[in-house]
Amino acid sequence: MGFEERTHFKVDKDLCIRCGRCINTCAGMVLRFGKDGYPEMKPFERFGWKGCWKCQHCLAVCPQAAISIFGKDPSDSLEPVPEQMGEYMESLVSNRRSCRRYLKKNVDPAILDRILRAMNNAPTGGNAMGVEYTIIDDMDRVKEIWDKAYPVMEEKTSKHIHTHSFSDFFYKKMKESEGSIRKDDLLFCGAPHLFIAHSKCSGKWGEDAKADCIIATAYFELLCNAFGLGTIIMSYSAEVLNELAPEARKMLNIPLNHYTGLIVGFGYPEIKYARGVQKDKGAKVHRFSGEKRI
Numbered sequence: 001m002g003f004e005e006r007t008h009f010k011v012d013k014d015l016c017i018r019c020g021r022c023i024n025t026c027a028g029m030v031l032r033f034g035k036d037g038y039p040e041m042k043p044f045e046r047f048g049w050k051g052c053w054k055c056q057h058c059l060a061v062c063p064q065a066a067i068s069i070f071g072k073d074p075s076d077s078l079e080p081v082p083e084q085m086g087e088y089m090e091s092l093v094s095n096r097r098s099c100r101r102y103l104k105k106n107v108d109p110a111i112l113d114r115i116l117r118a119m120n121n122a123p124t125g126g127n128a129m130g131v132e133y134t135i136i137d138d139m140d141r142v143k144e145i146w147d148k149a150y151p152v153m154e155e156k157t158s159k160h161i162h163t164h165s166f167s168d169f170f171y172k173k174m175k176e177s178e179g180s181i182r183k184d185d186l187l188f189c190g191a192p193h194l195f196i197a198h199s200k201c202s203g204k205w206g207e208d209a210k211a212d213c214i215i216a217t218a219y220f221e222l223l224c225n226a227f228g229l230g231t232i233i234m235s236y237s238a239e240v241l242n243e244l245a246p247e248a249r250k251m252l253n254i255p256l257n258h259y260t261g262l263i264v265g266f267g268y269p270e271i272k273y274a275r276g277v278q279k280d281k282g283a284k285v286h287r288f289s290g291e292k293r294i
C-alpha cells in the first residue's frame with residue numbers, strides 16, 4: 001500500500017496556499033512539495049523514526065484547514081490555546097494543592113471523559129504513545145482494592161516489614177494522620193477514585209517510557225484541578241501495592257513489568273483552599289541569560 005494511502009494524507013488544493021508550514025513542522029520530515037507545487041507525502045519505510053511520527057502537526061499547523069491525515073477532518077479539531085491563558089495557568093500551577101479529604105461521591109463521568117480526552121494529547125517520547133492509564137472511577141471498586149491491601153499492609157507493618165522508603169517511624173506518622181489529614185485512610189487518603197499511568201519501562205526507550213508516565217500523572221493532576229476536582233499524588237500507596245500487597249495490585253490488571261511508581265487519588269474535595277501558599281524555597285534555578293558569557 002502507498003504511503004499516502006497508509007496515512008490518508010490529503011491536501012485540499014482549493015484551500016492550500018502552498019505556504020510550506022506543514023513541511024516545516026513535519027517531525028518525521030516525510031512531506032515535500034510535489035511536482036504540482038502542493039505538499040505531498042514522501043515514501044517512507046515505517047511509522048516512527050523511519051517515517052511519519054503520526055503527530056498530526058501537518059493538520060494542526062495549516063492556517064487554511066487544507067490538510068487531512070488519518071481520515072481526520074481539521075474542522076473537528078479543538079481551537080488553538082487562547083493567547084491569554086498565562087494568568088489561568090499561573091493560578092492553576094501555583095494554587096493547585098494536594099487534597100487529602102474527599103466527599104464520598106463518584107465524580108460525574110462526563111468530567112472524567114473530558115479529562116481523559118485531553119489526556120490523549122499528553123506528550124510521549126518519540127510520539128510512541130505507549131503509556132496506558134488505569135482508572136478506578138467507582139468508589140466501591142476502590143474499596144475492594146482497599147479491603148485487599150489495607151489489612152495486609154497493617155499486618156506486615158506490625159511485624160516491621162515496610163516498603164523500601166518506609167520505616168516504623170514513617171509508618172507511625174502515617175497512622176497518626178488517620179486522625180486528621182488522611183481521615184481513617186492512610187493508604188488512599190479516602191480518595192474515591194484512583195488514576196495510574198503505567199508503561200513497560202524497559203529496553204532502549206525505557207527512560208522515556210517512565211518519563212511519559214510521570215508527565216501523564218502531572219497532566220492528569222492539573223486537568224483535574226482545572227475542573228474543580230481534588231487530587232493527591234501518592235508514592236506510598238504505589239509502594240504498598242507493589243511491595244506489600246501484590247494481591248491487591250493484581251486486581252488492577254496492570255502487567256507486572258509495567259512501571260507503577262505513582263498513584264493519583266482524585267475526587268470532589270471536602271475541603272477547598274481559600275488562597276495560595278507562599279513557598280519560599282522553590283526549585284534551585286540556574287539561568288543563563290543576558291549578555292554575560294561564561
Ligand SMILES: Cc1cc2nc3c(=O)[nH]c(=O)nc-3n(C[C@H](O)[C@H](O)[C@H](O)COP(=O)(O)O)c2cc1C
Nearest residue numbers: 096097098099100189232233234235236237238262
Ligand atoms: C512524587 C510524589 C510522591 C508523593 N507521595 C505522596 C504520598 O505517598 N502520600 C501523600 O499524602 N502525599 C504524597 N505526595 C504529595 C506531597 O506530599 C505534596 O505535594 C506536599 O505535601 C506539598 O503539598 P502541595 O502538593 O499542596 O504543594 C507526593 C508528591 C509527589 C510529587
